[in-house]
Amino acid sequence: MAFYGFFIGLRLPESIVRGMRGEKRLARNGDMLVIMQSKKVLGIEGTAWSLSAAIVGHDRVYAEAGHPYVPETGGIHPMAAAQHHASHIAPIIRQVLDSGVGFDGVAFSRGPGLGPCLRTVATAARALALAYDVPLIGVNHCVAHIEVGRWQTGCHDPVVLYVSGANSQVIAFRRGRYRVFGETLDIGIGNALDKFGRHLGLQHPGGPKIEALAREGKSYIKMPYVVKGMDLSFSGMMSAAKEAAATHSKEDVCFSLQENAFAMLVEVTERALAHTGKDEVLIGGGVGANGRLQAMLDAMCKDRGAKFYAPPRKFFGDNGSMIAYTGLIQLEHGMTLDIADSAVLPNYRTDDVVIPWL
Template sequence: MKRMIALGFEGSANKIGVGIVTLDGAILSNPRHTYITPPGHGFLPRETAQHHLQHILPLIKSALKTAQITPDEIDCLCYTKGPGMGAPLQVAAVVVRILSQLWKKPIVAVNHCVAHIEMGRVVTGANDPVVLYVSGGNTQVIAYSEGRYRIFGETIDIAVGNCLDRFARVLTLSNDPSPGYNIEQLAKKGVNFVELPYVVKGMDVSFSGILSYMEATAPEKLKNNECTPADLCYSLQETVFAMLVEITERAMAHCDKKDVLIVGGVGCNERLQEMMRTMCSERGGNLFATDDRYCIDNGAMIAYTGLLAYAHGEMTPLEESTFTQRFRTDDVQAVWREDKNSSNMNGKEEGEIQCQ
């Protein structure tokens, strides 16, 4: 039988990626390019979109060449519908429409968050874990139940990655390869723990107060030699990661699960993985995590998730191939998982949420 192949576009933030995958999870190619700004600066939507426009066509050519396929062999074209930044999202949405008409291929719109989960599951082999999704724009604790990925806890203000990135600007750390990575490396040299606000509210967390406290006090502490930049990075990581471990463990107890899967760009952080692995081990479970090839935004995760949906009859009409900055994880009907869990739904009332 002919293998099913999808080409996917990811461009929701400062990375533009093109991936080509098969339905069994084989990644044929996965090139990407990152928009890197000067130290102390973030990336703005308009300039990021211009970066994506500049690099998307070379990435398409590179992906096809590496995968050694032609457009005729592609079954569907997938793109990130959202969530993300509006202008960068628009680039992939426009390109996928054009290619759909040129190549006569169907379109599949993909939720960015769900794509991270499915990529993590196929790469690590995790079956049905509690998922901690941590990135520059999102922080959620998720578990699958009755056809959808349900959010059991999340940030009530800014994402953990945004908190780390913005603190990196305070220290004017380099954005190459990413501010979060440079904080992680500096934190390894920290020795003195600085007590910071710790804000957990039930299943949810808040990072804006920690960031505001750091922005207000860090310059004075550094000026008076009360601590070093490494101490501050170390203290920030230990605090925010402890908060994430706490709400993840609470979700595990609620869902009666022992395994955890970490996805998203912050999921590359080795210290976060270490803390989560210790917690999982104490509960008799396992931690599943990946490296920066799959944690960080990439086109393969969009292609694979879109192909899962396409194989179950899902397609997006051309006139509906839009983009949105707000697209909740639990808005998606995960049709590719329903068949495997349909027997578990018998006898449950409509609307009842239970972890399978």
């Protein structure tokens, strides 16, 4: 008969651990079923607009609290965002601590991001790690988007389309790291959409409002489509969209802008699939929540015999859970930081991080 027990801190062979994804950490051990009381990590995200903290284990998100920065006018002002984070970080950490869930490490978004925001979050993380006497873990924000997606969808070794405000990258694992195969040469697609939203007089963030307007659009207005190998450029397209807005309906311009920009993103994703020979595609980052972009990626994958994965909606935008989860797997691989070496890295690159778990 099966025997159920809790083993705290038990280390399973790598082959067993790797096979475990999803709800419970169940491992078959001869006739015995072992439920592991896995570790948990408290993670804090605060690279730009999002300020969010969470406690996460392998099985689920135990607690999460957030307080996003919403600019009164225009886009994100780095100092104002940092000031916002400084004012709200204590209450949101208090909220997750009040859940009563314990944790074995404190993770923070170390970069890339806005320097003042990163420093605010890092200061809080260091204080927490010292107060609770647990390891401090510095997490790369882009890697966290990938890992939370792998965790939530169960895909294994995907080509990742990572599309957020500042980032538009096609990433895939090769030789120990997530490599950037292609990226924007000028602005991130999210920032491009937000800027165009402001041009139309829409409130920040513009992306979801543009998506809604685009659904009503019918005729495609020709715009520059710039793909160079696996790299992209959006600036010419943005100028054309602003010009078109003077003479065409909002709906048609939004429709054309989305069709044009997303086709570029899907095309470079397909190139990366062909180049790497992989057969999974994962989408992540705030713009990834866009239904039209997801439908296009899904169509491309179906045509190529690849599988398309999208995490639940709440994991697209920047969130504390993705930092906590990535911190958790880093903790299990000994990737922790001494306080003295924990300076933030505003230009932290995806491929700066050695990935030992894939």
